[in-house]
Amino acid sequence: MVVMLQEVRSGRLDSAFFDRSALEVAPALLGKLLVRELDEGNGSARLIAGRIVETEAYMQDDPAFHAWGIVDVPTGLVKPSGRGYALFAPPGTAYVYLCYGVHWLLNVVTEREGIAGCVLIRALEPVAGHEHMTQRRPAARTRIDLCNGPGKLTQAFAISGVHHQTNLCTGPIYFSASGCEDPVDMATSARIGISRAIERPWRFFERDSAFVSPGIPSDIAAAKRRKRRNDRRLRTKLGG
């Protein structure tokens, strides 16, 4: 896939695209590009781009959501303290936060201003700027390892807390629909790595893509843990 800078710029997604439910935006982002333009000085820009192959939706009234519980129910007022407040920002705003004290995770805010919702970008198929990504991710051994996880792709794209609450429709980090006309063979599952609301099928990914993250959906992971615990208990009983 050859990517031309002008073409990518002309396909830029605007705030109207994100001005709806996260449950609509998350699947709609599959097949689109996440783009980063790095200023090289002398007026030229270096392009980093990846085709989105995995997303997750997070919604108001969602116990796994960072905005959960910050609305005062009797009055309907939003408590202005806490990190979740940023999720009420206008559509297309970046919500970037540090996970496990180690990894930055990129979300894009959805819904009109005053309603919370976001989509987590979980995995990309690298399309442009391969050398730059490899440089930023020395642990990656193959092209697949560059962006197949939410913490990996922010590393590859050099996205961090400084981009929190920046505008993803008008800035150097944006989404583009250029070159993405082919329909995506989409599948869904429960979200990954969460402990609450694990039954909601709000993860969207390209079926059979080699570039989706290796994570296990939380409902399946929980069932596995239960089985392991049970097996261990039975062995202990037989042995003792």
Place this chain on the structure above:
DNA sequence: ACGAGGATGCTCT
């Protein structure tokens, strides 16, 4: 292949 554990910092109870 798969499982265990450590790194590391912010948020909320």
Place this chain on the structure above:
DNA sequence: GAGCATCCTCGTG
């Protein structure tokens, strides 16, 4: 103090 929207390395089969 606990609990994370993770990733990597190093053990064992």
